[in-house]
Amino acid sequence: MKLVGAAIYAQYQPFRDGPYRCRGQSEEGFESTILRLETDTGLVGWGEFAPLGSFYSEAFASGARAGLAELLPGLLGCNPLQIADVNCRMDHVMLGQPYVKSAIDMACWDLLGHATGQSLATLLGGRFTDSTALYRSVSQDEPGIMVARALKYVAEGYRRIQVKVGDDPLVDAQRMRAVRAALDDEVLLLADANGAWTLAEALRFTTAMADADYYLEQPCAELDENIALGRHCRQPMLLDESIKTPADLLAAAAAGVSGVTIKVSRVGGITRARLLRDLAVARRMKVCIEDTGGSDIDSAATILMMVSMPRELQMHTVDFMNWVDASNGKGIPQPREGRMLAPRGPGLGIETDPSQLGQPLAVF
Ligand SMILES: [Mg+2]
Numbered sequence: 084m085k086l087v088g089a090a091i092y093a094q095y096q097p098f099r100d101g102p103y104r105c106r107g108q109s110e111e112g113f114e115s116t117i118l119r120l121e122t123d124t125g126l127v128g129w130g131e132f133a134p135l136g137s138f139y140s141e142a143f144a145s146g147a148r149a150g151l152a153e154l155l156p157g158l159l160g161c162n163p164l165q166i167a168d169v170n171c172r173m174d175h176v177m178l179g180q181p182y183v184k185s186a187i188d189m190a191c192w193d194l195l196g197h198a199t200g201q202s203l204a205t206l207l208g209g210r211f212t213d214s215t216a217l218y219r220s221v222s223q224d225e226p227g228i229m230v231a232r233a234l235k236y237v238a239e240g241y242r243r244i245q246v247k248v249g250d251d252p253l254v255d256a257q258r259m260r261a262v263r264a265a266l267d268d269e270v271l272l273l274a275d276a277n278g279a280w281t282l283a284e285a286l287r288f289t290t291a292m293a294d295a296d297y298y299l300e301q302p303c304a305e306l307d308e309n310i311a312l313g314r315h316c317r318q319p320m321l322l323d324e325s326i327k328t329p330a331d332l333l334a335a336a337a338a339g340v341s342g343v344t345i346k347v348s349r350v351g352g353i354t355r356a357r358l359l360r361d362l363a364v365a366r367r368m369k370v371c372i373e374d375t376g377g378s379d380i381d382s383a384a385t386i387l388m389m390v391s392m393p394r395e396l397q398m399h400t401v402d403f404m405n406w407v408d409a410s411n412g413k414g415i416p417q418p419r420e421g422r423m424l425a426p427r428g429p430g431l432g433i434e435t436d437p438s439q440l441g442q443p444l445a446v447f
Contacts, residue, residue, distance in 0.1 A: 084122050084123065084124055084126070084162050084163065084164055084198065085122060085123045085159075085160055085161070085162060086120060086121070086122055086158055086159055086160065086161055086162070086163045087121055087122060087123045087159065087160075088119075088120070088121040088159075088446070088447065089118065089119065089120050089121070089155045089158070089159070089446070089447040090118070090119045090443040090445070090446045090447070091116060091117070091118055091148060091151050091152070091155075091443055091444045091445045091446075092116070092117040092118075092119070092437075092440040092441065092443050092444060093114070093115070093116060093117075093144075093148070093440075093441075093444050094115045094117055094378070094409055094411055094439065094440055094441075095112055095113075095114055095115070095409065096112050096113040096114075096115050096133065096376070096377070096378050096407035096408070096409035097111055097112035097407060097408050097409065098110075098111060098112050098406060098407055098408075099405075099406060099407060099408050100232070100235075100406075102222070103135065103220070103222050104222040104223050104224065104247070105139070105222060105223060105247045105249065105277055105279075106138065106139075106249055106277055106279045107250075108136065108138040108139075109222075110135050110136040110138075110139075112407060112409075113133035113134070113135065113376035113377060113378075113403075113407060114133065114134065114136075114144035115131055115132070115133035115144075115376065115377055115378065115381075115409075115411075116131070116132050116133065116144060116147045116148055116151070116186060117129065117130070117131050117186070117380060117411060117440060118130040118131070118132075118151065118186040118187060118189075118190050119190070119435075119437075119443075120163060120187075120190040120191070120194060122163060122194065124198075126194055126197050126198055127194075127197070128163065128190040128191060128192075128193035128194030128195075128196075128197065128430065129189075129190055129193050129380050129412075129431065129435045130185070130186030130187060130188070130189030130190035130191075130193065130352075130380065130384075131186055131189065131377045131378070131380035131381040131384075131411070132147050132182055132183075132185045132186040132189075132348045132374075132375075132377070132381070133374070133375060133376030133377040133378075133381065133403075134147075134182070134348075134375050134376060135375050135376050139277075139375060140182070140324070140346070140348075140349055140375050141182070141349075142182035142348060142349075142375065146180075146182070146183065147182055147183050147186070148444060148445075150177065150180055150183030150184075151183060151186070151187070151445075152445055152447075153176075153177065154173055154176065154177060154183065154184070154187065155187070155447045156447055157172065157176055158172060158173075158187070159447060163190075163191045163194050163195075164191070164194060164195050164198055166188065166191045166192065166195065166354055167354070169187065169188070169191050170184070170188060170351075170352070170354055170355075173187065181327075181348065181349060181350055181351030181352070181355070182348045182349065182351075182375075184351050184352055185347055185348035185351055185352040186348075186352075187352070188351065188352025188353055188354050188355075189347070189352055189353055189380075189381075189384050189431075192206065192353045192354075192384075192430070192431075193430035193431045194430070195430070196429045196430025196431065196432075197429050197430045199429070200429050201429055202387060202425075202426075202427060202428065202429060202430070202432055203353070203383075203384065203387040203388070203391075203430060203431055203432070204387040204388075204390050204391040204425060205391075207353075207357060207387070207388060207391040208391050208392075209391060210390050210391055210425070211390060211391065211392060211393050211394050211397075212390050212394050212397065213390065213424055213425060214390070214419075214422040214423055214424045214425065215386060215389040215390055215397045215399065215400055215422060215423060215425075216242065216243055216397070216398075216399040216400075216421060216422055216423075217241055217243065217399055217400060217401060217402050217418055217421055217422060217423050218241065218243035218244065218245050218271075218273065218399045218400075218401065219236040219239075219241045219243070219244060219245065219401075220245045220246075220247060220275070221233050221236070221244060221245065221246050221247065221262065222247050223247045223248070223249075223250055223255075223258070226257055226258050226261035226262075227261070229246065229258055229261065229262055230261050230262055230265045233246075233262045233265060233266060234265060234266075237266060237267075237270055240418060240419070240420050240421045241421045242269065242270050242271065242420075242421040243270070243271045243272075243273065243399050243421070244262065244266065244270060244271070244272055244273070245272075245273040245274075245275050245300070246258060246259055246262050246272065246273065246274050246275070247275055247276075247277070248274045248275065248276045248279075248280075248288065249275075249276035249277055249278075249279030249280055250279075251284075252280065252284045252285070252287040252288035252291065253287065253288075253291060255274070255276075255288055256288055256291035256292050259272070259274055259292060259295065259297065260292075260295070263295055263296075263297070268296070271297075271298070272295075272296070272297040272298070273297060273298040273299075273300050273321070274288070274292070274297055274298070274299050274300065275300035275301060275323070276288075276299075276300070276301055276302045276303070277301055277323070277324060278301045278302070278303060278304035278323075278324045278325065279304075280302050280303050281303065281308075282303055282308045282311060282312060285302035285303050285308070285312050286312065286315060288302070289302075289312065289315065289316040289318070290315075292318075293317065295318075296318075297318055298318060298319050298320070298321055298341075298342075299316060299318050299319070299320045299321070300320070300321040300322075300323055300344065301321070301322055301323040301324050301325065301344075302320070304324070304325065305325065306322070306325045306331060306334060306335060309322060309325065309335075309340070310334075310335070310338040310339075310340070313338065313339055313340065319341035319342065319369075320340050320341055320342075321340075321341065321342040321343060321344055321369065321371065321398070322335050322340050322342075322343055322344070323343070323344035323346070323371075324349075326343050326344075326345065326359065327349065327350060329358060329359065329362055332359050332362050332363060332366075332368075333362065333366070335368075336362075336363070336366035336368055340368070341368060341369055342363075342368050342369030342370060342371070342398055343359070343363050343368055343369075343370055343371070344370075344371040344372075344373065344398075345359050345360060345363075345370065345371065345372050345373075346373055346374050346375055347372065347373075347374045347381070347384060347385060347388070348374050348375055349375065353384060353388065356372060356388060357388070360372060360388065360392060363396070364392055364393060364396055367396065368396065369396055369397075369398040370389075370392060370396055370397065370398055371398040371399055371400060372385050372388040372389050372400055373385050373400050373401045374401075374403070376403060377403050378403055378404045378407055378409050378410055378411045378412075379404045379410055379411050379412035379413070379414075379415055379433055379435075380411055380412055380431060380433065380435060381403060382401070382402055382403045382404045382415060382423075383412065383414070383415055383426055383431040383432055383433045384431055385400050385401070386400055386402075386415070386423050386424075386425045386426075387425050387426070387431065387432065389425070390425045400423065402415075402418055402423050405417075405418070409439070410436065410439055411435060411436060411439050411440060412431075412433035412434055412435040412436055413433060413434045413436060414426045414428060414432055414433035414434050415432075415433060
């Protein structure tokens with residue numbers, strides 16, 4: 084089988100619930116890049132990558148599009164089902180830039196699923212569950228506004244609320260306490276600083292919140308700062324932005340970090356996310372597999388990666404297609420009771436809808 088064609092599409096995906104604020108920045112939606120790959124046998128595979136603006140992660144939309152235009156011509160003629168080889172080819176001609184490669188890798192897994200008639204979940208080892216828990220983020224704002232937003236999500240069925248922190252640690256503690264007081268104990272609360280605090284700020288927050296029940300996510304930017312904080316903090320810690328390589332993950336596990344958030348595009352696609360996921364499973368860490376943004380295509384990939392890992396280690400994921408007013412596929416069932424059901428069809432299990440994408444930006 085040979086790759087004979089590729090097309091890059093753009094889709095703007097505005098947030099349903101208004102601007103998303105974190106680390107003093109805000110964004111109105113995701114600028115998604117969607118990739119269509121086609122083989123000489125007529126099979127089609129889809130991939131998606133969407134950053135949250137240019138400030139949230141080491142990635143930006145126009146960078147992805149320029150990078151894809153550089154990579155794709157050199158991949159025509161190769162066998163897209165030999166996914167390890169595709170990744171080697173990409174790494175040979177472009178060092179790093181994992182977010183550029185993520186949609187290509189995802190589309191190759193979709194092709195492999197369609198070629199074999201198997202779901203991505205089966206290709207990754209098989210389903211342990213039919214669904215996994217979802218969380219919703221509450222952006223930084225006045226405590227009353229944050230409480231109202233959290234209550235809205237709980238009323239919609241979500242049972243995990245991630246409060247964005249990383250601001251003044253005592254103001255953040257007030258926000259967390261307000262949200263905690265408004266929610267039933269059964270609702271799991273997380274405080275995610277996206278690495279914005281210094282160690283001193285993180286220590287002030289965790290001291291102020293010492294008696295509360297919550298998960299702390301990526302308080303400081305550097306792995307060693309977070310490990311140092313963990314010695315003083317009783318709450319379980321998840322690391323997100325500082326886990327990029329197997330060495331990062333194993334160092335975090337050795338230091339007692341409880342879990343990881345693996346964003347597919349941050350690590351370069353499903354292939355590399357699978358490696359990190361399986362290492363985390365081997366170290367009995369809680370795992371969240373998600374991404375920086377996107378709609379149905381990206382959400383299908385992350386839910387299928389989640390359900391193909393042991394139930395007790397599934398942390399949660401996101402239903403990005405319900406965060407935005409933009410669809411690019413059909414087939415993911417609507418969440419029930421705060422859990423997202425994984426699609427069952429081959430590959431990513433969804434029917435991508437090209438009519439939502441307009442004309443391609445580039446065709447190869
Ligand atoms: Mg996070």
